[in-house]
Amino acid sequence: MTPEGKVKAKIKKILNSWEVYYFMPATYGYGSSGIPDLVACFKGRFIAIECKANGNKPTPLQERNLHEISRTGGAALVINEYNIDLLVKTLEEINELDKVHGHN
Secondary structure, three states, X not given: OOHHHHHXXXXXXHHHHOOOEEEOOOOOOXXXXXXXXXXXXXXXXXXXXEEOXXXXXXXXXXXXXXXXXXXOOXXXXXXXXXXXXXXXXXXXXXXXXXXXXXXX
């Protein structure tokens, strides 16, 4: 498994443990380039996750897509082997917001 594949596996394990709906968009050269590796929805909140490893950074097109997602109210995360706790913190924040707004 590639280093990025290991990051994706850890992310999927976290998403599954939180019962988050997610999918991995497959472009196969036909879809939009630069879309995040994982697209998720948790308690009505949109989450986009770009997975990186070994110090790799998002491409300019990936950065632009993440910026647009963030600008329009979604959570746009770049997760690597060192900051995977950011995903857990984001899910915790969404969960707390949901409680504050009386949804659970």
